[in-house]
Amino acid sequence: MSKAFNEELAAIEAGAVAYLTAFSRVDVAAVLATYADDGVLMAPGMPAAVGKDELAVVYPNVFATVGFDMTYEIKEVVQISADWGFVRSATEGTETNKATGVVVPAAYQELFLLRKSAAGAWQIARYCTSKISPAG
Structure with a gap:
């Protein structure tokens, strides 16, 4: 693998990690900054939120109703083309109904599809998260 390719993979991963870190800090502005302007969130039990205007409504509502204490693990990072890549991750921890x-145990799996912006930043174009039922 070339050094440039490794740097691109690191940048793609950093895009997803920036989101996961901002989410864990309950930082709406930082979460929104990780998305492309036309970014889409597909979350469990909710219709897709398309674009930063909708995302700016969804995230404060999520943070107002549920508290998260989660840790994440990056499972896979792939560059598909010069301008597209994806990150697969998993999070586990607890959720608190505010x-x-x-407080209940919670686990999710996530898929981030990132697109390289004209400025060279990897941003979330599509983000899909699904809840995994706790082991019984």
Whole structure:
């Protein structure tokens, strides 16, 4: 593998890690900054949120209703073309229902499709997350 290719993989991974870090800090502005202007969030039990205007409504609502204490693991980083790549990750931890205070174990798997912007930054074009049922 060439050094340039390794640097691109690191940059693609950094795009997803920036999101995961901002999410864990409950930092809406930083979360939104990781998305392309036309970015799409596909989350469990919700219609797709398309574009930063919709995302700017969804994330504050999520953070207002659920508290997350999660750790992530990057499972796979692939560059598909010069301007596209994906990251597959998994998160585990607990969620707290802010209305009731009930804390439950939670696990998710995520797929980030990132696109390189004209400025050279890898941004989230599509993000799909699915909840994994806790082991019984």
